Amino acid sequence: MSYLPSPPxxxxxxxxxxxxxLLLAAHDAPSALEAVRQGLADSGAELCALSMKPVGQIVExxxxxxxxxxxxxxxxxxxxxxWPGVTSASVEHQWVRP
Numbered sequence: 001m002s003y004l005p006s007p008p009x010x011x012x013x014x015x016x017x018x019x020x021x022l023l024l025a026a027h028d029a030p031s032a033l034e035a036v037r038q039g040l041a042d043s044g045a046e047l048c049a050l051s052m053k054p055v056g057q058i059v060e061x062x063x064x065x066x067x068x069x070x071x072x073x074x075x076x077x078x079x080x081x082x083w084p085g086v087t088s089a090s091v092e093h094q095w096v097r098p
Contacts, residue, residue: 017066019048020073024061024080024089029054031085032061038083043068043076058087070094 026032029052040047045065052061068076073091080089 018068018070019064019066019095020068020070020091021062021064021093021095022073022077022080022089023092024063024077024086026059026061026086027057028085029059031083032059035080035083035086035089036061036063039076039080040065042079043072045072045076 024032024035026035032052036047036050039045043065045068048064048066050061050063052059054060065073065076070091073094077089077091080086
């Protein structure tokens, strides 16, 4: 399941100088990991970092990706949030490397 356009049209940050941080919440780690795996495959983004931790009854994840435009990062968050078992996802930060 993907709402993302094909990767070549999507990667407007070819140099990989912009890094986006996305946060997600899921019912369990397998759901979060599968959403991240499929989201990266669909978007063509490069994973820079991934961390997950249990918080009460849910799992919170933080991932940093590059090779995506701002709009593409927002669409990736929307795609992650639509994945079964994921309750929410959002773009939280953006960095531009010199």
